[in-house]
Amino acid sequence: MKVKLLLWLGVVFLSISTVYGQTSNFRDEQRKFSRVKVAYSEKTDWVTELLADNNLDRSKLELFVRVFKEERVLEVWGRSGNIPYKKLNEYAFCSFSGDLGPKRAEGDFQIPEGIYHINHFNPFSNFYLSMGINYPNKSDRLLGKKGAPGSNIYIHGGCATIGCIPITDDKIKELYLLAVEARHSGQQNIPVHIFPTRLDEEGIERLSGKYTDSNLIVFWKSLQPLYLSFEETFYLPKVRINSDGSYQLVE
Numbered sequence: 001m002k003v004k005l006l007l008w009l010g011v012v013f014l015s016i017s018t019v020y021g022q023t024s025n026f027r028d029e030q031r032k033f034s035r036v037k038v039a040y041s042e043k044t045d046w047v048t049e050l051l052a053d054n055n056l057d058r059s060k061l062e063l064f065v066r067v068f069k070e071e072r073v074l075e076v077w078g079r080s081g082n083i084p085y086k087k088l089n090e091y092a093f094c095s096f097s098g099d100l101g102p103k104r105a106e107g108d109f110q111i112p113e114g115i116y117h118i119n120h121f122n123p124f125s126n127f128y129l130s131m132g133i134n135y136p137n138k139s140d141r142l143l144g145k146k147g148a149p150g151s152n153i154y155i156h157g158g159c160a161t162i163g164c165i166p167i168t169d170d171k172i173k174e175l176y177l178l179a180v181e182a183r184h185s186g187q188q189n190i191p192v193h194i195f196p197t198r199l200d201e202e203g204i205e206r207l208s209g210k211y212t213d214s215n216l217i218v219f220w221k222s223l224q225p226l227y228l229s230f231e232e233t234f235y236l237p238k239v240r241i242n243s244d245g246s247y248q249l250v251e
Helices: 002-023 026-030 034-053 138-143 169-184 201-210 214-233
Strands: 061-068 073-080 086-092 114-122 130-133 154-156 190-195 238-241 247-250
Touching (some): 026 169, 034 169, 061 169, 073 169, 086 169, 114 169, 138 238, 169 190, 201 214
Antiparallel strands (some): 061 073, 073 086, 130 154
16 A cells, blocks of 8 residues: 555656656746846846847847956847857946956955856845856865855845855846846756956066066966957857966867
């Protein structure tokens, strides 16, 4: 009797799981949260118009986020299908902490620099809505303070920061919704590239004149080909992280 009951319960559980698996999706789950629901009520028309103006198919949306610390600006790029990315919008930081240069330790107030992706959507953030990036990555673990490189780096609302990127409550609604739509369309990892500044030759020359730390300059020069590759093609470059923590363009 007990065996039959367990089998019956197993069938019921499987049936319920199947139904929820068919009807539930990332966007639906996010819209259950009150702040995301508010964001959709306020920003859906804006998102729809933005995608239409750029001839992007919402069902195939892919995003790319690019950040420049000196300029204190976050750019969001999009595409649908295997075509070059288009710049959709940009958001100014409303606060800033630390200096130019990568994050190397817990509590150093630095915003990271390097190649990341969004790995967490937080609808309960202390800063309204937030999206986490996968800091520390391999490079950060190799070059940062051993055992304590820091963590919990987010793009978020509000205007307070100790190493994150705040863009106000109003603007995080827009970016969060775009990211939810991209995730819903199948983009598992939304790339986030964070640079000290625009790394053209003028940018590298300016950094080299201002900062005397040779390790810092070497690190920035390893990021430069990644920046230039996207500037030339508007396709994301293939990148690997070397055993010394430097970034290398994969041809």
